[in-house]
Amino acid sequence: MKTIGFIGLGVMGKSMARNLLRAGYSLVVYTRTKEKAEDLLAEGAVWKETVKDVAQVADVVMTMVGEPHDVEHIYFGDDGILKHVKRGAYLIDFTTSKPSLAVRIYEEAKKKGMFALDAPVSGGDIGAREGTLSIMVGGDKEAFSACMPLFSHIGKNIVWQGKAGAGQHTKMCNQIAIATNMIGVCEALVYAEKAGLDPERVLQSISQGAASSWSLSYLAPRMLAGDFAPGFYVKHFIKDMGIALAEAETLGLSLPGLKLAKQLYEALAERGEEQSGTQALYKWYKEW
Amino acid sequence: MKTIGFIGLGVMGKSMARNLLRAGYSLVVYTRTKEKAEDLLAEGAVWKETVKDVAQVADVVMTMVGEPHDVEHIYFGDDGILKHVKRGAYLIDFTTSKPSLAVRIYEEAKKKGMFALDAPVSGGDIGAREGTLSIMVGGDKEAFSACMPLFSHIGKNIVWQGKAGAGQHTKMCNQIAIATNMIGVCEALVYAEKAGLDPERVLQSISQGAASSWSLSYLAPRMLAGDFAPGFYVKHFIKDMGIALAEAETLGLSLPGLKLAKQLYEALAERGEEQSGTQALYKWYKEW
Incomplete structure (x- = not known):
């Protein structure tokens, strides 16, 4: 695994790529806006002009992009990864995306003699920077084991969840648990304020x-401070909940809590909060 | 504060009373079913035949009963605490009950020269046994300070929340946060199972x-193990959510998450799960 190709250098992707670079791997990169790559290039990463150029030279291709349709495009497009990557290469998608798309990539990769893993992460910008992400991996166990040394530079809690798509499904479980809990955190706080309590003291x-939870400890204080800066964007959360609800429907599952959470977040987005952090749900209760 | 009267020796009350007894306080007790008191009596507590008998000899009266109407009865009844307790006594209600009832007790007590505190707790049977409960206190701050030595034998995280009723309101915030989170925990688990994942590995x-929370760490494993024994009863949770929703309505608050949680728990109770632990919500998703 000499050369790693990394595609998608947003807040998360760039920190992940940097950790690999610092661990001594040779890194070729591509992202839509070249300026975003500049500090990485200064640290020794090599720029490529297209996804195809990355794919052609990499032993491992990693992707961390925005939406499932971006994933589809960079894997299945004419200039995409699957058409141009070397036989025997490992393909790792860190994007939170559709389980069914992860399965399609896996199958197409297998046909062509490559190994694909879906490996969505949790832990936000800080986890990415510090290399302490949770990584939820789906795909062949042998491929997972082969890539473990790479994962170990990026995350801490790295679990093989099962066959292709299992990583994405696990991330959906993560988002489902968060979504409904966010409602409870907001409702507890607005109740506290309306009842005339001191919300900090209530916390x-x-x-x-x-009642303890990560959101109550880390996001509730931000809500009270009026700090709605994104750790995780409302727009991405809505995307994730949409995937989870569509999958749930396919599985014949009714998830009323998740459905409610998605409705509330959509109302929030309609009011111009798409680019806010998920803790902005509090505004839905406070301001409207 | 020589003699403490303790009324209500259920799972929680008995452990709390025992911790005071072991700390060296003189304890007189009453509870509806005398057998429940026997081991405490063997340890040195003194039995009284009625609430009135307890009230007449106690410097501090503590109550830990079931429902708001029980609280109302033992405080306001003809043989109740408020009619028979000594002037200058402290009255501490640990029951999770209505904020408005806490205010009524406080005002009536004040008129008669007594000091009342509402002090609901969180931490379950284990917290009560180990003396590590969270205690959320409403009432006069001086009375709170005077009772702090007593609280310190029962709990660890003891916070004065404000005037009378503030303890009950804070407990409502606690229950609101738990209720909606429980939905998310269940939905994440059923999704995991339906998607063919190994739910333990997902956890x-x-x-x-x-996504981390107390419920995910402590109750989700019980759900997966099919262990629905009560740490906290479904029936009591429904009572608490009912109080919180009624209060929210008075405050002009709409809490769609809490409303959904109460509906789901009521459906669970209708199916005979009133005496189960709150983690039985999982059955609503799995079995019906």
């Missing part, structure tokens, strides 16, 4: 017991 | 990151 009581 | 991935 002192409730954030250590049975 | 390995998601219970440490942004």
